[in-house]
Amino acid sequence: MIDIQNVSSVFDTPDGQLTAVDDVSLHVPEGSIQGIIGFSGAGKSTLLRTMNLLERPRSGRVIIDGTDLLGLDVHQLRTARHGIGMVFQHFNLLNNLTVQKNVELSLKFAGVGRTERRRAAAEALDIVDLADKAGSYPAQLSGGQKQRVGIARALATQPRVLLCDEPTSAVDPRTTASVLQYLSDVNARLGITLVIVTHEMNVIKAIADNVAVMEDGRVVERFDLTALQNPGFVPATPIGRYLITDDIELDRRPRANTVAPADAARYSRV
Amino acid sequence: MFDRLIELWPEIVLALAQTGTMLIVSIPLAILLGTPLGILLYGIGPTGLHHRPRLHRVLDGTVNVIRSFPFLILLIAIIPITRFIVGSSIGTAAVIVPLTINAIPYFARFVEQNLSQLDGGVVEAARSMGASRGQIIRDVLLVEARPALVTSITIMTVSFISYSAMAGLVGGGGIGDFAIRYGYYRYETDIMIAAIVLLVVIVQIVQVSGSRLSRSLDKRL
Ligand SMILES: Nc1ncnc2c1ncn2[C@@H]1O[C@H](COP(=O)(O)OP(=O)(O)O)[C@@H](O)[C@H]1O
Numbered sequence A: 001m002i003d004i005q006n007v008s009s010v011f012d013t014p015d016g017q018l019t020a021v022d023d024v025s026l027h028v029p030e031g032s033i034q035g036i037i038g039f040s041g042a043g044k045s046t047l048l049r050t051m052n053l054l055e056r057p058r059s060g061r062v063i064i065d066g067t068d069l070l071g072l073d074v075h076q077l078r079t080a081r082h083g084i085g086m087v088f089q090h091f092n093l094l095n096n097l098t099v100q101k102n103v104e105l106s107l108k109f110a111g112v113g114r115t116e117r118r119r120a121a122a123e124a125l126d127i128v129d130l131a132d133k134a135g136s137y138p139a140q141l142s143g144g145q146k147q148r149v150g151i152a153r154a155l156a157t158q159p160r161v162l163l164c165d166e167p168t169s170a171v172d173p174r175t176t177a178s179v180l181q182y183l184s185d186v187n188a189r190l191g192i193t194l195v196i197v198t199h200e201m202n203v204i205k206a207i208a209d210n211v212a213v214m215e216d217g218r219v220v221e222r223f224d225l226t227a228l229q230n231p232g233f234v235p236a237t238p239i240g241r242y243l244i245t246d247d248i249e250l251d252r253r254p255r256a257n258t259v260a261p262a263d264a265a266r267y268s269r270v
Numbered sequence B: 001m002f003d004r005l006i007e008l009w010p011e012i013v014l015a016l017a018q019t020g021t022m023l024i025v026s027i028p029l030a031i032l033l034g035t036p037l038g039i040l041l042y043g044i045g046p047t048g049l050h051h052r053p054r055l056h057r058v059l060d061g062t063v064n065v066i067r068s069f070p071f072l073i074l075l076i077a078i079i080p081i082t083r084f085i086v087g088s089s090i091g092t093a094a095v096i097v098p099l100t101i102n103a104i105p106y107f108a109r110f111v112e113q114n115l116s117q118l119d120g121g122v123v124e125a126a127r128s129m130g131a132s133r134g135q136i137i138r139d140v141l142l143v144e145a146r147p148a149l150v151t152s153i154t155i156m157t158v159s160f161i162s163y164s165a166m167a168g169l170v171g172g173g174g175i176g177d178f179a180i181r182y183g184y185y186r187y188e189t190d191i192m193i194a195a196i197v198l199l200v201v202i203v204q205i206v207q208v209s210g211s212r213l214s215r216s217l218d219k220r221l
C-alpha cells in the first residue's frame, strides 16, 4: 500500500544542510498498522510528511496505492491527498468552525457538494461517537474529543491510508487508550492502512503490527510486534532495546537526610 | 449656547453627512482592495505559501512609503491624481481619494499581520486535505482571521474619523472641519466642544459595536 524507496529529505538551515531523512526504505502492507518510533528529532515527522508530499524528498520514490506521488502534477497530487488522511498531534482544527463544519472541510476540498458533505460528515462523526457534538466549537471539547474530530475529518473522504503524527502525545494517558481504540477500529472495520508516528513504545505495543525504529534520519531497526511475545526477544540495536523497556532509569544519588531549618521554614509557609 | 446650536443644526447635520460619506466610501474600498494586497503580502512573505523574497521586498517597501506619508502631505501631494479620478481637487469627493489611498496599505498591513499570526497547523492540515491555494485563503485563513480582521476594521475606522478632520483643508467639510472652523477660527469654544463630544460619541459607537462583533465571531472562548 505504501512503498517508500530510498527517500532522503534535506533541509537548508542557517547552519548548513540538515539531512532529516537519510535513505529510508519502508514497505507498509495494505490494511496493516505501521508504527514509527524514535526520539525527538529522529526524522519521524519528516518521513511521515513525505508520504503525502507535505515534504518533498530530495531523492527516492514515494508510492501510495500504486501511484508514484512524485510523478504527479499539482492537481493530481491534490486528488491523491483526498485519499490519504492525516491526523496531527495538536489536532489542527479550525477554532471558528463548528465540529460539523470542521469535518466537512475535507469534503469541501475534495469537491463534494453541500448535501453530500453534510451526510458524509455526520457519518464520519458517528464513527468517532461525536454525533452529539456536531454543533459545538473545538474550544468546547476535551483533548481526546478534539483528536476524534481530527480523525473524523481525515476519514470523511474515505481515504485508504491514514497518517498519524503523534496522535496521542497531547492527550492524557486514559484518553490515549480511547483515541487508539478508535484508530484500531478504523483499521479493523474500514481496512484503512495506518502509519503511526510516536515516541512512546506503549502506543506501538498497543496498536502496531510492525515498527520501524528511527535514529538520526535512518531506520535502524524494524520488527514485527508479535516478536515481543517471545520473552527471549532482544532488539538488535541499543536504541531498540532502550525503547522496548518503558522503565525510566535514573542515576539516583543518596538522599541528604536533613533539611536545613531555614529551608524547612520556607517550605512550611507555602 | 443651545440657541446657537439649534441655529447651526443644519450645518452640523451636513458635516455629519460629509464625514459619513467619506468613511462609507473609503473604508469599504480599503477593505476591498487592501484585503487582496494583504493576502499577497502574506503569501509571498517568509511564512507564506509562496515565498518570493524580492517581490515581497518591493511591495513591502511601497506599502511602508505610502503609510509613512503624513496624511496632510498625502492630501496635497496627490491633488493631480485626485483631480484625475473625481474631476475636482476640492470637496468631499476629493477627500475620499487620499483617504482611500492611505487606507489601502494601512488595511493591507493589518491583513498581513492577522494572517501571519495564525497557527500554521491549520494551513498544514488543509494542505494535507488537498486544498488549493485559493481554498486555503478563503476557507481556512480568512475564516480563522475573521475576529482579528473585524478588530482591524474597527481600529482603521476610528483612525480615519480623525484623519477625515483634515478634510477641511481641501473644502471637504465633515464634523472635524466643523469643530476647527467654529472653535479655532471663530473662538466659539462651546460649539467646538459640542462637535468634539459628537465625535467622541461616534468613535465610541464604532468601537463598541466593532469589539462586540469581533467577540461574537471569535469561538476560541
Ligand atoms: N522545516 C524544517 N526546516 C529545517 N529543519 C527541520 C524542519 N523540519 C524538521 N527539521 C529538522 O529535521 C530533523 C527531524 O525533525 P522531525 O522529522 O520533526 O523529527 P521527529 O518528528 O522525529 O521529532 C530535526 O533536526 C529538525 O530540527
Ligand SMILES: [Mg+2]
Binding pocket: A044, A045, A046, A166
Ligand atoms: Mg515529530
